[in-house]
Amino acid sequence: MTPHRHHDRIVLVTGAANGIGASISKQYAQEGAKLALVDVNEAALVAHAKALEALGGQVAWSVVDVSNYVQCEKALSDLTASLGGTVDILINNAGISPKKNGEPAHFWEMDPEEWMHVVGVNLNGAFNWSRLVTPSMVHNRLGGIVNMSSVAAKFFVPFTGAHYGTTKAALIGFTRDLAAELGPYGITVNAIAPGRIKTPLMLTANQATNDAILAQTALRKFGEPEDVAEMACFLTSKESRFVTGQTVDVAGGWLMT
Numbered sequence: 001m002t003p004h005r006h007h008d009r010i011v012l013v014t015g016a017a018n019g020i021g022a023s024i025s026k027q028y029a030q031e032g033a034k035l036a037l038v039d040v041n042e043a044a045l046v047a048h049a050k051a052l053e054a055l056g057g058q059v060a061w062s063v064v065d066v067s068n069y070v071q072c073e074k075a076l077s078d079l080t081a082s083l084g085g086t087v088d089i090l091i092n093n094a095g096i097s098p099k100k101n102g103e104p105a106h107f108w109e110m111d112p113e114e115w116m117h118v119v120g121v122n123l124n125g126a127f128n129w130s131r132l133v134t135p136s137m138v139h140n141r142l143g144g145i146v147n148m149s150s151v152a153a154k155f156f157v158p159f160t161g162a163h164y165g166t167t168k169a170a171l172i173g174f175t176r177d178l179a180a181e182l183g184p185y186g187i188t189v190n191a192i193a194p195g196r197i198k199t200p201l202m203l204t205a206n207q208a209t210n211d212a213i214l215a216q217t218a219l220r221k222f223g224e225p226e227d228v229a230e231m232a233c234f235l236t237s238k239e240s241r242f243v244t245g246q247t248v249d250v251a252g253g254w255l256m257t
């Protein structure tokens with residue numbers, strides 16, 4: 001951790017109530033940022049926001065489904081009014097990976113609603129928030145965006161389903177396009193591709209799957225949410241000011257793309 005590296009920056013994190021998003025928001029709070037937290041899980045969101053406030057951070061939160069543009073637009077206006085400024089850093093972290101009994105649906109049996117739900121949250125959610133916060137970033141000639149992809153974007157992994165791998169791969173293309181469009185305004189856009197990280201989402205896969213991944217992971221352990229949080233903070237810091245359009249694996253040597 002680098003204390004005060006993000007002092008007074010306004011950082012918006014989606015899917016902030018649990019897992020990686022909770023860890024990312026805590027890390028930014030420890031580095032001096034003001035936090036705008038977004039999630040659909042109200043109980044977990046409020047509990048996490050209050051825990052960050054208890055650490056001395058300035059925190060605003062909003063219960064929002066990231067796939068709903070109108071909800072996001074309303075939330076942005078409330079959050080920025082509450083924090084007294086525009087968003088400097090956006091972390092598009094919210095993501096879902098639906099499974100039944102630890103297994104994804106086969107593509108040929110997949111409910112179209114399930115496909116649309118995953119596209120809505122994992123991909124459209126990133127569009128919605130990026131679309132909403134970038135006009136002020138362009139105006140300020142300042143900003144950083146991190147999109148949460150996955151190693152499943154780069155390799156076929158048999159336990160996530162076609163919707164998950166497709167949306168995570170799309171986020172890598174989205175990252176490059178945004179980096180190209182926003183670079184002239186001093187805004188960096190990067191993605192992180194986590195491997196297996198110890199969060200509630202990881203537990204949606206069965207034990208045999210997780211054991212097999214462990215055996216293929218060079219460091220022979222699963223990642224902690226903090227491992228991803230450190231990378232997000234780095235990718236939006238001045239230490240990484242000449243890095244944009246990239247996707248960085250935080251995977252302990254699993255798949256090594």
Ligand SMILES: NC(=O)c1ccc[n+]([C@@H]2O[C@H](COP(=O)([O-])OP(=O)(O)OC[C@H]3O[C@@H](n4cnc5c(N)ncnc54)[C@H](O)[C@@H]3O)[C@@H](O)[C@H]2O)c1
Binds near residue numbers: 021067199
């Ligand atoms: N955990 C892993 O091993 C792993 C690996 C690769 C990529 N990822 C990615 O990292 C990100 C975070 O994953 P995690 O493991 O912390 O998951 P998680 O399930 O622990 O947390 C995800 C959070 O997103 C929220 N969320 C879900 N749908 C939402 C919506 N429509 N609107 C707003 N919030 C919503 C959930 O309520 C939850 O708080 C995801 O994008 C995931 O795909 C995770």
